[in-house]
Amino acid sequence: MSNLDTQHRVLITGASSGIGATYADRLAKRGHDLLLVARDERCLEILAERLRTENGVEVAILKADLTEPGELAAVEARLRSDESIGMLVNNAGVAAAGTLLGADIDKLEVMIQLNVTAVTRLAIAAADSFAARGRGVIINVASVLALAPELFNGSYSGTKAYVLNLSQALNGELQGKGVQVQALLPGATRTEIWERASIDLSKFPPGKVMSVDEMVDAALVGLDQGELVTIPSLPDPADWHALSAARQKLGPNLSRDQAAARYK
Ligand SMILES: NC(=O)c1ccc[n+]([C@@H]2O[C@H](COP(=O)([O-])OP(=O)(O)OC[C@H]3O[C@@H](n4cnc5c(N)ncnc54)[C@H](OP(=O)(O)O)[C@@H]3O)[C@@H](O)[C@H]2O)c1
Incomplete structure (x- = not known):
């Protein structure tokens, strides 16, 4: 079971739309006070007002561009100093489409700052x-793309593989310390992220795209069940465990004092 305590305020990054805004709605309904972080202050204010009125919880907002080091540092400092915060939804992220050849490298770098650097700094501050x-x-x-390097040119999917990796390592370090870690791996979910990345979601088969409500509700059930890795659409968790077992089987042979026979 999750050790989520409704006494604790939740800091949600990327709370102005999509998955983050839906977490805000669900966690407010569960009775949590919230601290909502994103760049679009107006959107945050509208959401905060609705959540206060509907749920009677305290909702504060903190405007921050998490790709700006000074603004990221302010959110990090808040996580370190504000003892009322007991949960982090490390959610803000952007996607990048297109090929690596000819890519706008500056755009990819900003994506990495948000999806990797900011996520790392905030996760460690919270931990x-x-x-x-x-x-x-x-x-x-994270994303199911953590498991699909062939898709999204390897850079967006790579940032999400990083988030999965970080979560697994943090979970190991936090054993016995009373802190629960969950890596969420959504598949395609109907939010603004697609339009922001200039991808036409209507071209996806409808059977492959989940509503954000269904996805976040499933993610919270996974959290309540104490899952480290939650893949909302995966029918049989044994498939994930089989992948983990296959990876671990490689372990003893990944570092040896001799090259394999085929290389000699
Ligand atoms: N939708 C999917 O299919 C899908 C699937 C797998 C994983 N995910 C992941 O889910 C997370 C949320 O995405 P979403 O689908 O909900 O997309 P979204 O609706 O576009 O939301 C992204 C959120 O991140 C915030 N954000 C973007 N740039 C930011 C910055 N520089 N500083 C601070 N906040 C920033 C946005 O707010 P502002 O613009 O107001 O700053 C917004 O609140 C992302 O990490 C994404 O990679 C999404």
């Missing part, structure tokens, strides 16, 4: 603070 207090929850929003 340090929560571990010191002996309780807390960290949700890192």
Whole structure:
């Protein structure tokens, strides 16, 4: 079971739309006070007002561009200093479409700053603070593309593989410290991210795209069940465990004092 305590305020990044806004709605309904982070202050204010009125919880907002080091540092400092925060939904992210050949490298770098650098700094700030207090929850929003390097030119999918990797390592370090970690791997989910990345979601087979409500509700069930890795659309979790087992089987042979016979 999740050790999520409704006494604790939740900091949600990327709360102005899509998955982050839906987490805000669901967690407010569960009785959590919230601290909503994103760049679009107006959107955050409208959402915060609705959530206060509907749920009677405290909702604060913090405008920040997480690709700006100074603004990221302010969010990080808040996570380290504000003892009322007991949960982080590390969600803000952007996608990049197109090929690597001819790509706008500056755009890819900004994506990496948001999807990797900001996610890392905030996850570690939360992990340090929560571990010191002996309780807390960290949700890192990755993607099923973490398992699909062939898709999305390897750079967006690579940032999401990084988030999965980071979550698995953090979970190992946090064992016995009262802090729960969940890596969420959504498949295609109907949000603004597609339009922002100039991808036409209507070209996807409808059977491959989940509503954001269904996805976040499933993710929260996975959290309540104490899952480290949640893949909302995966019918049989044994498939994920088989992949993990196959990877671990490689372990003893990944580093040896002799090259394999086929290389001699
Ligand atoms: N939708 C999908 O199919 C899907 C699938 C797998 C994983 N994901 C992941 O889910 C997460 C949320 O995406 P979404 O689908 O909900 O997309 P979205 O609707 O576009 O939401 C992205 C959020 O990130 C915020 N954001 C973007 N750039 C930011 C910046 N520089 N600083 C601070 N906040 C920033 C946006 O707010 P502002 O513009 O107001 O800053 C917005 O609130 C992402 O990490 C994404 O990679 C999405």
